Amino acid sequence: MSHDQDGFPNLVLVTGGAGFIGSAFCRHVLAASDARIVVLDRLTYAASLATLDPLLGTGRVELEVADVADREAVNRVLSHHRPDAIVHFAAETHVDRSIDGPDAFMRTNLIGTFNLLEAARIHWQRLSLADQAGFRMVHVSTDEVFGELGPDGAFHEGSLYAPNSPYAATKAGADHLARTWHRTFGLPVIVTNCSNNYGPHQFPEKLIPLTLLNALEGRRLPVYGTGRNIRDWLHVEDHARGLWAALLRGVPGEAYAFGGGAERRNIDVVRAICNRLDLLRPGRAPHAGLIDHVADRPGHDYRYAIDATKARRTLGWTPSFAFEAGLEATIDWYLANKA
Template sequence: MKTILVTGGCGFIGSAIVRHLVGRGLFRTVNIDSLTYSASPASLVSIQNNPSYVFVHENICNRKAMSDVFSLYKPSAVVHLAAESHVDRSIDGPAVFIETNIVGTFTLLEAALEYYRSLGDDCRNTFRFYHVSTDEVYGDLGDSGLFTEETPYQPSSPYSASKAASDHLVRAWFRTYGLPVVLSNCSNNYGPYQFPEKLIPLMIIRALKGETLPVYGDGSNVRDWIFVEDHVDGILTVLERGRIGETYNLGGNAEMRNVDMVNAICDILQEMVPRADGRSYRQQIVFVRDRPGHDRRYAIDSTKARIELGWIPRQTIHTGLRQTVAFYIENKAWWQPIMASRYNGERMGSGTSGRYLP
């Protein structure tokens, strides 16, 4: 049985990949995760006792530990997701983003290259180092146009700058050392098991708790949304069929203004769990001070992945959002312990001491 090494497999997207890989039973899946605040081992209870699943509690910045993992498990591919992932936190404390996203990726590349060079020809031909990245590296789009794989990098936040740096490192290890890499840059993910600091779960949970629904600025910033399982499908498609050294943009074909997204969440909640007083959840919306450096619009052109690899996202925003809202309604036992101990819904990245100020 071949082995796939996943980094960050206790996070939102990583856990979806691990559940998928272990569930299919085609690979042994080794998950390296240092269990930061955003990790949720509880997202993996359905597969944690499966014999083809291995958990390694380790930091990707630990070079010796990474080399040991490669020697011990001899993976045929690495899917690298471990990262600090929240823009607002990167504004308050960029250092850990530099450490994990840049130094950690560099460390993993070094360990992977050493391992790759030790392989025989057969294994070398099939080995892949896959870097999972974001469309935020491209920066701010105007009112029209789409990000393509040729769009120049112009990151705005410490988060997106650190991801841009890690993308460049991965490509350099291909060009300079011949490490067989492949990358994808994806739009905003949503779905079950997303840490509650991100827009969609935060709005659902705050709405259910009867709290205000804080929308940054005037709510007109536009994001493209992709259901996490479509992203997982995209990653596995690129891993299987993507050309070495290439980058593929993955998007959900679902551009939406933030305020429209929050309104849509309110309307689905109204249908699934109407407020006791019969009024709309929309009345909980408040507009708060904008995020510094907030990009106005992101939108992805996934033509390359569609034409070359036959990949398309399957969920519409309508079907994906309904599943997501239902998950948070039905799985309070997953998010309540997080809100009680690790993040209680406060404002970050605005210098307003955790408060949502207008």
């Protein structure tokens, strides 16, 4: 149980490390430090072994296939590996699935987070005072816990919680548990709330990879309602850097909001993908002819945007990707990695 001479944790437990953001975080930690990583992941449909295998191949990452909703399994992993830090990504994450079947969201996002906090508390309380002081847990959450914005303003760390989807409600509940385990038990937990991520390795059920893969196959491109809903896009590698900064420099009990300052209407994101494919795959141009406006998602939030001033000022974090360049690179990555 220790930190190296640079102050980096020696062993980081990453739940959900086989998923989209968790795996990007692992790649960042491997590049930015000498830390070793234990990935705790149930390997659901959203996990990617193709993404995980190169991480395991470094010899610095170990996989524990386990369910965060299984308290005994979580306790076993913590007491066996004795991590210096925990970063909690594991979650059911797709809003549409949470509407069709919320049970898995309650189980993983609420019970799973509760189990992890309890296991972390027991682990942390058994540490020496010096190791207790260095221990951190980062609970990774979303801006969707704050509900929706009108045309103006942006969410920040003080925004009121007002979740609208079953997904957002379970994430909101998990955030409250994390906050409580700090306040009541002193566990050094940091909560982060981030806007929509994009980038390589995302499971093709979310807007950008779904649109891209459908367009490549000449299938319809479903867009909810008018497509005027606005999201604030952040490249997944910028999010990963922000989470590492929060782990190293964040204050326990505090929350940090991350966003890319890249507000785009969904329809404009879909059109940008179509325009890029018209250039790269002109055979099917114009891809925008495949756009299909479908019945709106129930409870669909109109707009999300993040004011990331606190993360910029106190963590020294700034996003590095401009959205258009990041989107082009993401499209190129999917074209090169279709399998």
